[in-house]
Amino acid sequence: MSLSDCVKCWETPCVCGHEYKNYGTSDKIELLRAILKTCSDQEFQEICKEILSVDFDEDHVIEIQYKE
Numbered sequence: 001m002s003l004s005d006c007v008k009c010w011e012t013p014c015v016c017g018h019e020y021k022n023y024g025t026s027d028k029i030e031l032l033r034a035i036l037k038t039c040s041d042q043e044f045q046e047i048c049k050e051i052l053s054v055d056f057d058e059d060h061v062i063e064i065q066y067k068e
Contacts (some may be wrong), residue, residue, distance in 0.1 A: 006014035
């Protein structure tokens with residue numbers, strides 16, 4: 001067992017979010033930037049569509065709403 005395993009989901013890195021709940025906003029932004037930097041434009045669009053209600057017109061975002 002690794003010392004960095006999440007105490008809730010036991011995954012490394014954490015996939016349930018528990019390990020990040022006490023992160024401040026700037027830390028969450030830094031984490032998201034690090035992850036999204038590795039994505040292609042297509043992957044970024046797919047991620048946005050999955051997490052948010054986002055419409056893309058070619059390579060431009062035309063509407064963003066949080067999914068409920």
